[in-house]
Amino acid sequence: MFLFISRPTRTLGYRMREVRERLGEDFTAKLDELHRNSLRTGLVSKQELEEAFRKTRDIDHNPNRLNLIWLVGIIFFILVATPVFYETISFLLGVRCFLPNNYLVWEATRPISDCEFCKGVRAPLILANLTREEFAPHAYSSLPIIVKKAVAHWPAQKDLNYAYIRDLYQSVPGAIEADCQFQHFNSDLKSLRDVFALSPERSNLSQGAPWFVGWSVCQPAVLAELRKLYPRPHFLPVDAEMPHTDFILMGYEQGAVMHLDYIPRLMWQAQLKGNKSWFLAPAPECDHQCQPFSFYVEPGDAVLVDTRLWYHANTIPKGQFSLTVQSEYG
Ligand SMILES: [Fe+2]
The missing domain is CATH 2.60.120.650 (Cupin)
Structure with a gap:
């Protein structure tokens, strides 16, 4: 978690400033110190820190994650909006079912x-x-x-x-x-x-x-x-x-x-x-x-x-x- 605020690049520096603004100087200073100690003692390498940063950044911009959100949204819309739409149209038309039982549905479901x-x-x-x-x-x-x-x-x-x-x-x-x-x-x-x-x-x-x-x-x-x-x-x-x-x-x-x-x-x-x-x-x-x-x-x-x-x-x-x-x- 803490690794993503290391400073291997200029972009990373910009990112770090953002984090500082969000989390406060005191907290990020402690994380910086932890980074330096990790590098100094050989616990992690610079490349590993950069890789960790990229993964963290990609979480925010992961297209699969966005697709999943869209999919959940569409399913929710269908589940909620379709019955509401159906009931509204039926009410406006003054009929119980505005879509009649039809042979297409029956044909599609017959053995x-x-x-x-x-x-x-x-x-x-x-x-x-x-x-x-x-x-x-x-x-x-x-x-x-x-x-x-x-x-x-x-x-x-x-x-x-x-x-x-x-x-x-x-x-x-x-x-x-x-x-x-x-x-x-x-x-x-x-x-x-x-x-x-x-x-x-x-x-x-x-x-x-x-x-x-x-x-x-x-x-x-x-x-x-x-x-x-x-x-x-x-x-x-x-x-x-x-x-x-x-x-x-x-x-x-x-x-x-x-x-x-x-x-x-x-x-x-x-x-x-x-x-x-x-x-x-x-x-x-x-x-x-x-x-x-x-x-x-x-x-x-x-x-x-x-x-x-x-x-x-x-x-x-x-x-x-x-x-x-x-x-x-x-
Ligand atoms: Fe018949």
């Missing part, structure tokens, strides 16, 4: 597929309406399945429509504002409030642009009322778990864009109104072993797809209104 689910699959398995026992061998397959006319007897196929759903939501206080998952896909409708505020002409597409939306029915009173119009599909295993929410998808033409579902169970859909085309594709890492393919379902059909494994997209024929109830089992 790599082993491709076993798609090898040799070129089309869905198409089954005629069948009993639970007949369906049992296929119950937990990742093979896409259509069960023809499986839900054609549901009251929902006749009674459920845009106006029924709108009136139901408007009759339950707080249902439209409930914090349930909402997907607007490519449409300009950003919330259930927008969906149920459509003009009659836009809602039946006699005017305006096509729209397609989907949302989770997580509001218990609404879900209970809707489930009076549809049971669970009769062919599913009796012990299969069902979630406490269902999903409604409805609209025109656009359908869902290609995506994976991040859900815990297998998916079933009941196609209540309109035809819908499905496009399935394996994960990109399976392109050399598997192939994409498409199929369509008709009103009354049930479709089962492991949408956690198969990338999927939908389109609806021009001018047709599609209404689907979706849920999970497993």
Whole structure:
């Protein structure tokens, strides 16, 4: 420590004056004496003193040290400023999340597929309406399945429509504002409030642009009322778990864009109104072993797809209104 105030050079002398001013003449005089004694007794050499001085000087001007300070500062800024910025923007926009859950993040974090689910699959398995026992061998397959006319007897196929759903939501206080998952896909409708505020002409597409939306029915009173119009599909295993929410998808033409579902169970859909085309594709890492393919379902059909494994997209024929109830089992 004391070695850095020795005087091997003129620069060192200037440095020493600085130190004297800071520490006081008395203290530095004692250090000078200690230096002289060290040199005289051969405890250290002049070169060693100069080297020690250079190291001390470099501590003050070490670029690595400066870089470290910058790095710590940047990390601190990100940790503190980012949440503050996010909360501020969310508050100003009056929304809970101004960055939506997006497929880029999901895609970046999904596990790599082993491709076993798609090898040799070129089309869905198409089954005629069948009993639970007949369906049992296929119950937990990742093979896409259509069960023809499986839900054609549901009251929902006749009674459920845009106006029924709108009136139901408007009759339950707080249902439209409930914090349930909402997907607007490519449409300009950003919330259930927008969906149920459509003009009659836009809602039946006699005017305006096509729209397609989907949302989770997580509001218990609404879900209970809707489930009076549809049971669970009769062919599913009796012990299969069902979630406490269902999903409604409805609209025109656009359908869902290609995506994976991040859900815990297998998916079933009941196609209540309109035809819908499905496009399935394996994960990109399976392109050399598997192939994409498409199929369509008709009103009354049930479709089962492991949408956690198969990338999927939908389109609806021009001018047709599609209404689907979706849920999970497993
Ligand atoms: Fe999906």
